[in-house]
Amino acid sequence: EGGRWLQMCRSKTSAPKNFCDYESMRRTYNIRVPQRFNFAKDVLEQWETKEKKGQRSSLPALWWVNDSGEEVRWSFEELGFHSRRLANVLHQECSLERGDRVFLILPRVPEWWLVNVACLRTGTVLIPGTSQLTARDICHRLQASGAKCVITDETLAPLLDTVASDCPSISTKLLLSHRAMHGWGNLSELMGKVSDDHVCMDTRSDEAMTIFFTSGTTGSPKMTQHSHCSYGLGLTVNGSCFKLYWLDLTEQDVFWNTSDTGWAKSAWSSVFAPWIQGACVFVHHMPRFDTSTVLKTLSSYPITTFCTAPTAYRMLVQDDISRFMFKALEHCLCAGEPINPEVMWKWKELTGLDIYEGYGQTETVLIAGTFKGMKIKPGSFGKASPGYDVQVVDEDGSVLPRGQEGDLGIRVKPDRPFSLFTEYTPERTAECFRGDFYLTGDRGMMDDEGYLWFIGRADDVILSAGYRIGPFEVENALIEHSAVAESAVVSSPDPVRGEVVKAFVVLTADYKSRDHKELIQELQTHVKTVTAPYKYPRKIEFVDHLPKTVSGKIRRVELRKKEWGQQTSKQIW
Numbered sequence: 001e002g003g004r005w006l007q008m009c010r011s012k013t014s015a016p017k018n019f020c021d022y023e024s025m026r027r028t029y030n031i032r033v034p035q036r037f038n039f040a041k042d043v044l045e046q047w048e049t050k051e052k053k054g055q056r057s058s059l060p061a062l063w064w065v066n067d068s069g070e071e072v073r074w075s076f077e078e079l080g081f082h083s084r085r086l087a088n089v090l091h092q093e094c095s096l097e098r099g100d101r102v103f104l105i106l107p108r109v110p111e112w113w114l115v116n117v118a119c120l121r122t123g124t125v126l127i128p129g130t131s132q133l134t135a136r137d138i139c140h141r142l143q144a145s146g147a148k149c150v151i152t153d154e155t156l157a158p159l160l161d162t163v164a165s166d167c168p169s170i171s172t173k174l175l176l177s178h179r180a181m182h183g184w185g186n187l188s189e190l191m192g193k194v195s196d197d198h199v200c201m202d203t204r205s206d207e208a209m210t211i212f213f214t215s216g217t218t219g220s221p222k223m224t225q226h227s228h229c230s231y232g233l234g235l236t237v238n239g240s241c242f243k244l245y246w247l248d249l250t251e252q253d254v255f256w257n258t259s260d261t262g263w264a265k266s267a268w269s270s271v272f273a274p275w276i277q278g279a280c281v282f283v284h285h286m287p288r289f290d291t292s293t294v295l296k297t298l299s300s301y302p303i304t305t306f307c308t309a310p311t312a313y314r315m316l317v318q319d320d321i322s323r324f325m326f327k328a329l330e331h332c333l334c335a336g337e338p339i340n341p342e343v344m345w346k347w348k349e350l351t352g353l354d355i356y357e358g359y360g361q362t363e364t365v366l367i368a369g370t371f372k373g374m375k376i377k378p379g380s381f382g383k384a385s386p387g388y389d390v391q392v393v394d395e396d397g398s399v400l401p402r403g404q405e406g407d408l409g410i411r412v413k414p415d416r417p418f419s420l421f422t423e424y425t426p427e428r429t430a431e432c433f434r435g436d437f438y439l440t441g442d443r444g445m446m447d448d449e450g451y452l453w454f455i456g457r458a459d460d461v462i463l464s465a466g467y468r469i470g471p472f473e474v475e476n477a478l479i480e481h482s483a484v485a486e487s488a489v490v491s492s493p494d495p496v497r498g499e500v501v502k503a504f505v506v507l508t509a510d511y512k513s514r515d516h517k518e519l520i521q522e523l524q525t526h527v528k529t530v531t532a533p534y535k536y537p538r539k540i541e542f543v544d545h546l547p548k549t550v551s552g553k554i555r556r557v558e559l560r561k562k563e564w565g566q567q568t569s570k571q572i573w
């Protein structure tokens, strides 16, 4: 099958970049899921072969840099060589078998990518987690998943040791470190002991491949399982096999996706989508997001494609971008949260580049997006991805007419899309299906041209004096005012109206010392003039920062619960 996937990629590379015809993209997207599929064998090994024959560009497969100027560049051949050794460590040294679960917590270090490939090769199920998890989060994840092996570095190993005795499923602990640590196998040492000969496991397409926990924006993160085909092939919609698709990558591209290694977005955009196209995955190991470093990196390396979170773009447009000249940047993307139209306009004004938005979930891969060449309607996250029939449905699961607000759903009957997750726990899985649809938990609307508009997470929509108000539109109105760097809008109790709109606002540097009372009035008047007056925030509070998930998403639930005097759990899980 491997040759087949690459065949498709080849036809893309010969097609002109920027080509887009949404309807024909949908028509031609026709993936026949093979019985057996393994991304390492069917994609990565094929690129390795092409590389050896001199049939691929000279770009590395992985190009890693850090703040101290260190660099690692691996070709597909080197990636194959190291990951085959690591696969032998997992199987021979640690006795891990196909289906066993491997919990991985590493920051953005090259070995994170090696573990990804080694797990694919051995058929073990990878569970990545972010380095910011607490002992309690880790314990919960290990117990819920029954992981047999943990892999981490010396910063987190002591934390893992504190919970290991509560997690009896663990039989192997592997450490990435120059030092030895009691009870831990040393990854590099073990890799030195084994050969680089490894036959990749011939996995079934529907076999479990990975488990990601959702971001925990609305509540406790959900343990979400994916198969070899749902991520391995599902992400062709991002990667742009065939003609175009969201990332619009080719093997000539250098793609930098900034997301943390613990979130599903890192699988999408730092592993599967770029590599299916043979593109170069660029990584900057920044300890924390820093706008200057980002802008310098975009100016120093030939990065053609850049994807980051809306919160990062909101920070970037506050910086003095005119100091920088980007080296090769031509395609910018964002996902994970809605992006404010104002930020898109500012980015365009400062860089000349549009931001292409993607809408998706840990559970789904890309559900909808603005695809290259398509008209962008700021505020809308575009149209349904080619693999999905996305509809707005009512509480009975019936499709609503265009223009009406409802639940965003994906049709799963008669055919369940292959790129959808396999399951959470059984009870939780059942909750998110209604009639013929999988429900995303988000509210939205489809316009006459088939564009989808995000209104808010179902729990975040505010009901005030008979009106339904989506927080996103109020936040969009607020950010148009130069005083607002970012904001979060939630419901707040009111004796007369039941609930009213309240905005938590982070001020831009120039406005921090302004009189707050005056500024509140000014912002209220501003919102009334740019959007329907009933949506204006009757309450405004200025804050230094907003509560966010580790992946940078605003946790409105935390603010809302505080307003209503309810408890919130601080832990991520």
Ligand code: ATP
Pocket: 214, 215, 216, 217, 218, 219, 220, 221, 222, 263, 334, 335, 336, 337, 338, 339, 357, 358, 359, 360, 361, 362, 363, 381, 440, 441, 442, 454, 457, 553
């Ligand atoms: P949890 O399910 O644990 O509450 P989460 O939903 O944030 O967390 P993810 O799977 O990481 O976990 O995120 C998917 C959600 O992110 C979507 O359901 C949607 O609410 C939001 N999202 C992603 N992209 C966009 C976008 N472009 N516009 C609006 N919302 C988006």
Ligand code: MG
Pocket: 214, 361, 441
């Ligand atoms: Mg979710």
